[in-house]
Amino acid sequence: LLECLVFSSLISAVDPVAVLAIFQEVGVNKVLYFLVFGESLLNDAVTVVLYNMMVGFFGSDITAKEIGVGFAAFLSVSLGASAIGCIMGMITAVATKYTHDVRVVEPLAVLGIAYLSYLTAELVHFSGIISIICCGLVQVQYAMGNISRKSYTTVKYFTKMLSAVSDTVIFIFLGIVLVNKRHVWNTGFVVWSAALCLVYRFMTVFGLTYIVNVVGRVKKINLEEQFIMAYGGLRGAVAFSLVIMLSACKFPNYEMFVTTTLVIVLFTVFIQGASVKPLVNLLKIRLQQTEGEKLIREINSKLVDNIMLGIEEITGHRGGNYWKQVMEQIDEKYLKPLLQHKSAQDSLTRVYT
Structure with missing residues (x-):
């Protein structure tokens, strides 16, 4: 059971990079774009914390007390990481407040302190992803107003370059693992895992968006947008990285988990990802209106x-x-x-x- 919980925690990480790229190309409305983008960020952060908790549970006798401590640790890790990220973001803002005479250090300050927030959170066993997300939110709100336009452009495109390079390296590594690793194929496990990922993704998205619409959202999320959000739940770099980090000695079904994860990643990226653009056009998703002054x-x-x-x-x-x-x-x-x-x-x- 615990092995299945560990696998469930890692396979729930969505990575809709291809979907977001298509959204930018087509020009969908900003509400849909940021719903998918924000969900992917927070989903990955929570998934990593949940994954670490489940791996910690594995191999020990689980009692009600340990489960309670685990959920308390889940909250403390999330809140602690958020606090570290916000503090580091504020430090960035204060530092860039006095760099008007030395503009050349501004990109270094923004990127360096953001990475420092990640390292600090990981050092104290908090979530580095949550920390760097919160740091980035504070930096955008305050630090970006302090730096020059050239520094802003440098930070923006250097970050995009790092993102593209990181994705490329991860998928190269995925290809190497696909060829070099010993795989264990279990048809039932692969099919049921892929099917349940898709079914529960649709159930969760439609259920939560219904609640959000009923509670009183001004701009309702229509059915077409809900479908695209659910269909765009691709698995990618995070799920693959987490399954590779598992110990083959500790988990008897490690090779089957790796094989299943690779199949789900390849299926969602190449099959679902390739069909997102035709679906966006077919469903006539609302596009972003041209704005005035x-x-x-x-x-x-x-x-x-x-x-x-x-x-x-x-x-x-x-x-x-x-x-x-x-x-x-x-x-x-x-x-x-x-x-x-x-x-x-x-x-x-x-x-x-």
């Missing part, structure tokens, strides 16, 4: 937010607009003066850049 959009957005906030104040209801206003006030009054230099806080500059 940034200043007009900013004024309209602020106007609508303030009208909604006024309505909430009159009715005595504290909804999302109220709490959004509170967070923006904290951001403008305390965080931005601390983390950004003055030119980065200029509203007109921010709108037009």
Whole structure:
């Protein structure tokens, strides 16, 4: 049972790189793009933590106390990694606040501190993926306003290059493993694993999006978008890396797990991935509308937010607009003066850049 739980934890990692590339090429709406992108990031982070927990359980007598400790560790690892990432992101913002005379070090500061957040989290046995995600979110919000346009371009394209190189190396390694590893083929296990991955992916996506739509989402996620989100749950680098990290001595079915993972990765990447673009066109997924001037959009957005906030104040209801206003006030009054230099806080500059 524990072997199956370990395999389930690693095979649940989705890697929709091909889907996101197709989304960019076709120009789907930003809501769908970021739903898939965000889900893949957080899914991978949670999967790695869950995988480590299940591997830790393997080979020992499991009691209710150990299960409780495991879930407590799951929460502490996630929260601790988030805290480390946010702190490192703030350190990046403070460092780049004073680099206007030495612009050449800005890309190094952004990339170096982001990697340091990953290493720090792994050093204390927290999730490095969650840490670097949180660090990146804080850096985008505050540090990117401090650096020059050239530094921003350097960071952007160097990161894209690293991403492409990493994916290439992983799939080269996948090909080597496919040829050199000893494989154990179990038709029932392979077929059922692939089928259940697909079935439960659809069940989970449709179930969760239904809840989100019912709770009160303004822009509903329609059925076509739900189908593409479910169908785009490809398995890739993360699942392959996790199965290779298993110990062949510790897990009797290691070779069968490797074979099954390779089959699922190849099937989802080449079969599902290749058919995503025709499906996007066939289902007539909403595309991103051409937007007008940034200043007009900013004024309209602020106007609508303030009208909604006024309505909430009159009715005595504290909804999302109220709490959004509170967070923006904290951001403008305390965080931005601390983390950004003055030119980065200029509203007109921010709108037009």
